Amino acid sequence: MQNKITISVDAMGGDNAPNEIVKGCIESINDDSNIKIYLVGNNIIINEQLEKYTYNKEQLEVVDAREIIEPCESPVMAIRRKKNSSLVKGLELVKEKKADAFVSAGSTGAILAGGTFIVGRIKGIERPALAPLIPNKKGVSLLIDCGANVDSKASYLVQYAKMGSIYFENVLGIKNPKVALVNIGEEESKGNLLVRETYPLLQKENINFIGNIEAREIPQGKADILVCDAFVGNIILKYTEGFALTMFDMLKKALLQDTRSKIGTLLLKPALKKFKKGFDYTEYGGAPLLGLEGLVVKTHGSSDAKAVKNTILQCKKFANQQINQKIKQNINMI
Amino acid sequence: MQNKITISVDAMGGDNAPNEIVKGCIESINDDSNIKIYLVGNNIIINEQLEKYTYNKEQLEVVDAREIIEPCESPVMAIRRKKNSSLVKGLELVKEKKADAFVSAGSTGAILAGGTFIVGRIKGIERPALAPLIPNKKGVSLLIDCGANVDSKASYLVQYAKMGSIYFENVLGIKNPKVALVNIGEEESKGNLLVRETYPLLQKENINFIGNIEAREIPQGKADILVCDAFVGNIILKYTEGFALTMFDMLKKALLQDTRSKIGTLLLKPALKKFKKGFDYTEYGGAPLLGLEGLVVKTHGSSDAKAVKNTILQCKKFANQQINQKIKQNINMI
Numbered sequence: 001m002q003n004k005i006t007i008s009v010d011a012m013g014g015d016n017a018p019n020e021i022v023k024g025c026i027e028s029i030n031d032d033s034n035i036k037i038y039l040v041g042n043n044i045i046i047n048e049q050l051e052k053y054t055y056n057k058e059q060l061e062v063v064d065a066r067e068i069i070e071p072c073e074s075p076v077m078a079i080r081r082k083k084n085s086s087l088v089k090g091l092e093l094v095k096e097k098k099a100d101a102f103v104s105a106g107s108t109g110a111i112l113a114g115g116t117f118i119v120g121r122i123k124g125i126e127r128p129a130l131a132p133l134i135p136n137k138k139g140v141s142l143l144i145d146c147g148a149n150v151d152s153k154a155s156y157l158v159q160y161a162k163m164g165s166i167y168f169e170n171v172l173g174i175k176n177p178k179v180a181l182v183n184i185g186e187e188e189s190k191g192n193l194l195v196r197e198t199y200p201l202l203q204k205e206n207i208n209f210i211g212n213i214e215a216r217e218i219p220q221g222k223a224d225i226l227v228c229d230a231f232v233g234n235i236i237l238k239y240t241e242g243f244a245l246t247m248f249d250m251l252k253k254a255l256l257q258d259t260r261s262k263i264g265t266l267l268l269k270p271a272l273k274k275f276k277k278g279f280d281y282t283e284y285g286g287a288p289l290l291g292l293e294g295l296v297v298k299t300h301g302s303s304d305a306k307a308v309k310n311t312i313l314q315c316k317k318f319a320n321q322q323i324n325q326k327i328k329q330n331i332n333m334i
Numbered sequence: 335m336q337n338k339i340t341i342s343v344d345a346m347g348g349d350n351a352p353n354e355i356v357k358g359c360i361e362s363i364n365d366d367s368n369i370k371i372y373l374v375g376n377n378i379i380i381n382e383q384l385e386k387y388t389y390n391k392e393q394l395e396v397v398d399a400r401e402i403i404e405p406c407e408s409p410v411m412a413i414r415r416k417k418n419s420s421l422v423k424g425l426e427l428v429k430e431k432k433a434d435a436f437v438s439a440g441s442t443g444a445i446l447a448g449g450t451f452i453v454g455r456i457k458g459i460e461r462p463a464l465a466p467l468i469p470n471k472k473g474v475s476l477l478i479d480c481g482a483n484v485d486s487k488a489s490y491l492v493q494y495a496k497m498g499s500i501y502f503e504n505v506l507g508i509k510n511p512k513v514a515l516v517n518i519g520e521e522e523s524k525g526n527l528l529v530r531e532t533y534p535l536l537q538k539e540n541i542n543f544i545g546n547i548e549a550r551e552i553p554q555g556k557a558d559i560l561v562c563d564a565f566v567g568n569i570i571l572k573y574t575e576g577f578a579l580t581m582f583d584m585l586k587k588a589l590l591q592d593t594r595s596k597i598g599t600l601l602l603k604p605a606l607k608k609f610k611k612g613f614d615y616t617e618y619g620g621a622p623l624l625g626l627e628g629l630v631v632k633t634h635g636s637s638d639a640k641a642v643k644n645t646i647l648q649c650k651k652f653a654n655q656q657i658n659q660k661i662k663q664n665i666n667m668i
Contacts, residue, residue, distance in 0.1 A: 137584060182569065184565055184568040192485050215568070216575055219577045219579070229526075231566070232569060235518065235570065236549070236569065236573060238518075239549035240573075242554065243552075243578075246470070246553035250609055254608050254609035255605055257608075261604070263601055264600070264602035265598065265602065267594050267595065267598030268589060268602065271589055275584055
């Protein structure tokens with residue numbers, strides 16, 4: 001038997017809002033009758049979009065929210081002032097336990113601030129962490145933290161490792177996932193103060209800690225969970241995206257340089273499509289903000305309907321596996 | 335008129351030593367009669383290699399050095415104890431002004447330690463920095479620091495920016511190169527303590543500081559000089575290498591999956607070769623260790639003859655442009 005899940009979705013956040021967000025929501029409820037969605041945002045605009053689709057009206061409710069949080073605003077101030085924004089109203093539904101999860105493609109800073117101040121941290125968690133998946137040769141790795149904790153302490157990183165393990169094992173279904181500390185060398189003595197302090201602490205934890213991982217080995221998929229502070233995590237996450245895009249650009253240019261290459265490219269179309277798919281963020285769903293008293297998921301700013309749908313389905317797995325319950329048990333076991 | 339230059343080369347360091355190192359040296363002197371090389375290492379092994387080639391004997395001298403520094407040794411201890419290693423003897427030639435530069439494909443840690451302790455810092459330089467070039471869409475960027483200064487201060491980063499500018503302008507010939515601070519956001523207020531402290535200091539310097547750069551924009555070539563601490567620099571450098579290799583692997587696999595793709599790939603061979611060349615480290619020479627009283631250059635551990643030759647030619651430019659003289663003038667102007 002499948003459990004029902006209710007998700008509040010920020011209809012107004014992201015580059016393709018609200019059209020693609022609405023479309024993704026419709027696709028997910030049409031796919032799965034156990035999902036209910038609160039679509040939060042300007043109800044006039046949302047209803048206009050909804051008219052295009054056929055769906056079970058009981059599975060979707062529009063929650064009106066008229067204020068917009070601009071990307072340039074201070075996240076904390078915006079959360080405090082704009083009580084009628086889709087972000088604040090969507091998060092409040094999680095806080096009030098009316099929704100199991102909140103999904104937004106809006107500004108990362110505002111989602112982080114809102115998640116922390118509105119939904120609140122799990123007792124014992126020092127800092128919540130944003131944990132996106134990045135592609136590698138074998139599949140994906142969870143990169144934790146990519147959030148706001150740029151000047152981290154070793155104790156934060158230890159909690160990231162534990163939360164990341166629980167998430168990966170339960171949501172991605174990999175038993176006893178390999179946890180590695182992102183460092184500039186393999187030996188325990190390598191790295192800056194933070195990682196040198198973190199290494200022995202990770203060894204003591206009941207996780208599958210495989211030691212340091214050098215950045216060179218990340219794309220090979222040697223570890224499932226990559227532990228680092230948010231500054232390093234952010235660099236890796238954004239570099240992955242920028243590098244892949246640039247390589248595709250350069251490849252495209254090389255492939256269309258002359259007639260011979262153009263014919264070759266035509267023959268290779270299916271193969272190249274398959275290759276590119278491995279780097280497609282829309283396949284992997286969103287990045288959960290782990291350590292909160294509810295599930296908050298940030299999807300890519302340029303998410304399309306497919307990415308939104310995949311993120312919603314991912315939320316269902318998260319709730320069904322009672323990730324937060326497991327994080328709580330694990331943190332209190334220290 | 336061209337100036338003469340003398341370079342000491344570590345014949346024993348790197349994955350392809352001594353064969354490819356010796357070959358690269360021969361190719362460079364056969365190319366340029368103004369280069370003289372001290373080839374440092376086990377003279378029996380080196381002479382065996384040299385017998386294969388025809389070259390002007392006046393341009394090459396073998397310096398016997400029998401000790402080997404192992405990758406697992408503590409760099410500082412190894413430098414102190416193994417006075418008869420190719421690394422120590424090669425660096426001493428620079429210290430004694432018998433050579434203008436030292437080139438090695440050996441262990442980065444040992445080269446850094448040796449450069450600092452044997453050749454010595456320029457007066458006023460707080461920390462020397464290792465500055466490799468990484469590929470981007472438009473060409474290359476200088477990534478400074480990728481060395482050993484993993485817990486940096488803002489004042490180090492300011493010196494890196496200045497040294498990087500001088501190097502880039504004079505060796506790569508780009509007038510007034512764009513300097514950016516690697517950060518996780520564009521705004522001055524973004525990032526960890528180190529970068530927030532560094533930003534206003536860079537604004538005051540007589541360099542072309544364009545502000546923060548996010549990792550996503552690095553592959554687009556928005557900046558010529560990327561300033562960061564060595565932990566972040568190392569992550570970017572090694573991730574670039576690992577990611578490119580993995581992408582080529584995945585591409586290759588996709589391209590050879592069926593007959594149709596194989597025919598397409600055959601037609602695309604020249605185009606793909608051109609594409610791959612853009613990511614070929616052997617094209618860019620080595621990474622200088624800036625801020626020392628002489629030129630020390632680390633070439634890639636898996637350097638072949640072409641990479642060694644390109645590194646030697648790069649040293650010539652460095653010496654001809656009197657980079658160290660310019661760094662000294664610039665540091666003393668503060």
